[in-house]
Each structure stands twice: as C-alpha cells, then as structure tokens.
Amino acid sequence: MKLKYRIFSLFIDRKKKRECHHVLMQFNSYYQGLHLNKKGIFVLRTLYFQRFTRFSTEVGYSVSPEMKHLISSAFVQITFGIGQDDLEYFNKIHITPKAYSYRNSTQLFHGDVNPMTKTVNLTWPVVKKGFEINDDGMNLAIHEFAHCIILENARRNxxxxxxxxxxxxxxxxxxxxxxxxxxxxxxxxxxxxxxxxxxxxxxxxxxxxxxxxxxxxxxxxxxxxxxxxxxxxxxxxxxxxxxxxxxx
Ligand SMILES: [Zn+2]
Known part of the structure; x- marks a missing residue:
C-alpha cells in the first residue's frame, strides 16, 4: 500500500471505514468481488476521494454518507489500476433528487460533466439504480467519471x-x-x-x-x-x- 494511504488511514476512524465497507458491500458488486486485502485499499481510496471532493445538493435535500461512498466508489473502480486518486479539475459533485435541465433549455439530464462550472452533476436515484442493477451495462456514475478521466487527462501536461x-x-x-x-x-x-x-x-x-x-x-x-x-x-x-x- 502506498505510503500516502497509510498516513491517510491514520486519520480516518474505524467507524467511518466500517460504514463505507457496509455501503459498498450492499451496493457495489465490483467491491463485493474483491479479495479481502484489496477491499481495505478500496475503502481507503474511496474515503480519500471524498476528502478532496466537494459534494453539494439542493435546498431541502441532503447528501448522505451512502451517496458519498457509492458515488466515490465509481471513481475508485475506474482508476483502481491507475494512479489517480482524485479529480483536480472536476472536484465538485452536485447531487440532484431528480432529472434536471439547464436554463433556457427543456432537455432533461440525469447526469453531465460541466466544464464551465467544473462540476459533475448526478441524479441520485439513477446513480443508485446503476449499482442496484449491476449487469445491464448501465451505470451513470461510471459513465460520467469516464468522461472526467478523459477530460482531465487531456488538460494535464x-x-x-x-x-x-x-x-x-x-x-x-x-x-x-x-x-x-x-x-x-x-x-x-x-x-x-x-x-x-x-x-x-x-x-x-x-x-x-x-x-x-x-x-x-x-x-x-x-x-x-x-x-x-x-x-x-x-x-x-x-x-x-x-x-x-x-x-x-
Ligand atoms: Zn456521456
């Protein structure tokens, strides 16, 4: 395990790690399938991603730990083999309770990556369904983070x-x-x-x-x-x- 994760691990309490593990065991089939010693690093990376990401939502709706763990796990899943721990540019995630549209448009979205606001927008019920049905080839969080990985890669030296x-x-x-x-x-x-x-x-x-x-x-x-x-x-x-x- 990389030194930075070992150090990061010292600052995370067990309760938080357990909470993350339980959410992922319930909903993330990639995590469920991992060998026990890989699960430990996956949880740490999921919490590390959260530490450097700003989550927001709408008035009257709140961001739960379940949302944070599950959304972050999609990023970790994609980058588990490459050394990317977080998103530097798209490090804001806005969670909506239902499909949304942009001003002056009637087109409805469940998710998008917005380069203007540097934000990843995700509709929570669709994110969750993407994990609950894990074999239909539809997973909104994976889809939007895939865009982020490519866009950020292009921005880097x-x-x-x-x-x-x-x-x-x-x-x-x-x-x-x-x-x-x-x-x-x-x-x-x-x-x-x-x-x-x-x-x-x-x-x-x-x-x-x-x-x-x-x-x-x-x-x-x-x-x-x-x-x-x-x-x-x-x-x-x-x-x-x-x-x-x-x-x-
Ligand atoms: Zn797309």
Missing part, C-alpha cells in the same frame, strides 16, 4: 498524465472502426447512444467493461484488451482485477 499516451492513441484509432460499426447498427451489444462520438463510446464502454465484461470481451476481444491495458485492470478477474494477466 503529457509528463504527468494518468493514461498511457500510446495506449490512449491506440484505443482511439481502433475505436473509430468500432464507432462506424455501431452507427451502421451492426452491433448486438451497444446501445445506439454509444455511436454518438468517441467520448460517448468510451463512457458507454466502461459501463459494459464493469457490468458485462465477458460480453464486451466476446463482442470484440481486441477492444476489450485495449481497455484493460489503458486502465491497467481486467474486471473479469473479480478478486484481483489489477493483477493484469490478460486472459485470452
């Missing part, structure tokens, strides 16, 4: 990027073909929305990567293996996903 430059480039060029295939309707897995552009394909792919890893692998093994190399993990190895011995 290339020397301190969290995603390997070559792997990301490789994923993009390979995925252009996949995008075409989805747009033609020639696909038995992805929902149409994934064909919007590369950003949406990446975010949707991560939802499948974590909720339907075997189906995603069967659909396009090369694409799946590229995601494994990019995120340095393979969710098919549920006990120890970051032990990356990519299976054929």
């Amino acid at each position: 290339y020397l301190v990027r969290n995603l390997n430059e070559e792997e990301l480039k490789g994923w993009k060029s390979y995925s252009l073909k996949l995008l075409e295939k989805i747009r033609k309707g020639d696909n038995g897995l992805y929902r149409d929305y994934a064909g919007s552009n590369l950003m949406e394909l990446f975010a949707t792919s991560l939802e499948y990567f974590f909720e339907k890893p075997s189906e995603l692998f069967s659909y396009d093994p090369e694409h799946y293996k590229r995601l494994c190399r990019l995120l340095k993990q393979d969710p098919r190895n549920s006990k120890d996903p970051t032990n990356l011995t990519i299976r054929e």
Whole structure:
C-alpha cells in the first residue's frame, strides 16, 4: 500500500471505514468481488476521494454518507489500476433528487460533466439504480467519471498524465472502426447512444467493461484488451482485477 494511504488511514476512524465497507458491500458488486486485502485499499481510496471532493445538493435535500461512498466508489473502480486518486479539475459533485435541465433549455439530464462550472452533476436515484442493477451495462456514475478521466487527462501536461499516451492513441484509432460499426447498427451489444462520438463510446464502454465484461470481451476481444491495458485492470478477474494477466 502506498505510503500516502497509510498516513491517510491514520486519520480516518474505524467507524467511518466500517460504514463505507457496509455501503459498498450492499451496493457495489465490483467491491463485493474483491479479495479481502484489496477491499481495505478500496475503502481507503474511496474515503480519500471524498476528502478532496466537494459534494453539494439542493435546498431541502441532503447528501448522505451512502451517496458519498457509492458515488466515490465509481471513481475508485475506474482508476483502481491507475494512479489517480482524485479529480483536480472536476472536484465538485452536485447531487440532484431528480432529472434536471439547464436554463433556457427543456432537455432533461440525469447526469453531465460541466466544464464551465467544473462540476459533475448526478441524479441520485439513477446513480443508485446503476449499482442496484449491476449487469445491464448501465451505470451513470461510471459513465460520467469516464468522461472526467478523459477530460482531465487531456488538460494535464503529457509528463504527468494518468493514461498511457500510446495506449490512449491506440484505443482511439481502433475505436473509430468500432464507432462506424455501431452507427451502421451492426452491433448486438451497444446501445445506439454509444455511436454518438468517441467520448460517448468510451463512457458507454466502461459501463459494459464493469457490468458485462465477458460480453464486451466476446463482442470484440481486441477492444476489450485495449481497455484493460489503458486502465491497467481486467474486471473479469473479480478478486484481483489489477493483477493484469490478460486472459485470452
Ligand atoms: Zn456521456
């Protein structure tokens, strides 16, 4: 375990760790599948992410520990294999009780990443459902954090990027073909929305990567293996996903 987590752990009381563990055991299937010694670091990273993130909500609605733990766990899940502990730019999370729209627009959203306000907006009942139904390839928090990872990576100096430059480039060029295939309707897995552009394909792919890893692998093994190399993990190895011995 990294020294900074050991030090951080000293300042977190047991009750908080237990509370986080219980929420994740109840709702996060990725966490449930982890080996016991990986669960400890996952909880610490979930609490570490919360420490450096500002959560807010609307008047009359409150942010519960369950919301914080579960939302943060989606970020930790995606970054479990790479050394990114928190979001530097999108470090504000606004939780809404129901779908919302922006001023002068009637379009309703359940979630979005807003570069103007540097905020990730999430509708709580949809976030929760994303975890409760863990095998339908739909998880709002995973989807929005996938956008954040790509956007933040692009903002960083290339020397301190969290995603390997070559792997990301490789994923993009390979995925252009996949995008075409989805747009033609020639696909038995992805929902149409994934064909919007590369950003949406990446975010949707991560939802499948974590909720339907075997189906995603069967659909396009090369694409799946590229995601494994990019995120340095393979969710098919549920006990120890970051032990990356990519299976054929
Ligand atoms: Zn999206």
